[in-house]
Amino acid sequence: MDTKKLNRRANLLTIITKRYGGNQKACAEAWQMKPPMVSRWLASGKVKDPRFINEESARRIESLENLEEYDLDSDPADFSLNREEGAIVVKKQDAHISVTNAAASMGYGLDSPDFEMIVDTMRVTKSWVNMELPTISSINNLAILPGYGDSMSPTYNSGDLLFVDRGVTNIKDDAIYVFSIDSQLFVKRMIRNPIKKTLIAKSDNDAYGQFEIEEKDQQRMIIHGLIVYAWNKKKL
Known part of the structure; x- marks a missing residue:
């Protein structure tokens, strides 16, 4: 049945x-x-x-x-009527991802906030996370921050909500990361140069250049996470 x-x-x-x-x-x-x-x-x-x-x-x-x-x-085990007007019912199959006040620049860098605040949450089902983001470190490590600028276009566009896996704190692969250096927050494709031991922060938009981070300067970097998904902003 x-x-x-x-x-x-x-x-x-x-x-x-x-x-x-x-x-x-x-x-x-x-x-x-x-x-x-x-x-x-x-x-x-x-x-x-x-x-x-x-x-x-x-x-x-x-x-x-x-x-x-x-x-x-829904499963009767998750069904609940104990709800105040406007309250969110947390179900076992739901995941709530924090949206932070930090805004990452896909251009020349934005000032990192003095302290991070959760300004909203996005509710998705755990089955959606497992299907769309099978390689993340943990659902609990996901956070969302808005991206600004067009240097990562067409991969990501200004205003997109970027899903960040904050369990990734080291740059290992050629991928797009959120990182800060000298209090400037960036979203860039990071490429390792094993010979020079440098990191290349590259834009996907050819109209923008790239910059190289020397090994001695990498100590000033903070890797905030790996971009794993973007909720695209589209005008209809």
């Missing part, structure tokens, strides 16, 4: 029990439907002509009950 259908039935029963004291007639009136339909949904495994909550009804009930879309489809 379809797991989603079973989840809807179990979560519907939770709503009826906790919000309507088990009164099916009261919830049917609130949902603008006939009580026998609610009864058939709850007893669908015991009757000859089973009825399950269809897509349209599930979405309407979620809206009327001030739930998030697809809440009824």
Whole structure:
């Protein structure tokens, strides 16, 4: 049997029990439907002509009950009604990624803030992270910061939200990193020169140059993380 259908039935029963004291007639009136339909949904495994909550009804009930879309489809173990107005329900399958006040320059460098603040969070599912970012060090190491400037175009564009794996603190591969030097924060493609023992900070936009960081100056560098994804800003 379809797991989603079973989840809807179990979560519907939770709503009826906790919000309507088990009164099916009261919830049917609130949902603008006939009580026998609610009864058939709850007893669908015991009757000859089973009825399950269809897509349209599930979405309407979620809206009327001030739930998030697809809440009824979630695992009953994660389903919760304990929510204040506007509060975020944290589910086991969710990951909350901090958006910081630091802004990284994809040009000539921006001043790093005196202290970092979390100004927002982005909620994504853990399954999305596992599918899109399979090589990150840990979900807990992810952070988001806005990028400014066009020196990394077309790879990244100004205004993109950059996902940073902060578990990466050393430059090992030819990849794009967030780093600071002398309190200036950069997003650049870093290339090692093993012969000269230097680092080349390169822009993907050919209109910009590159600069070389000598071995003695690398001690002043702080590697904040590896860019692993960008949430692109596009005007429609």
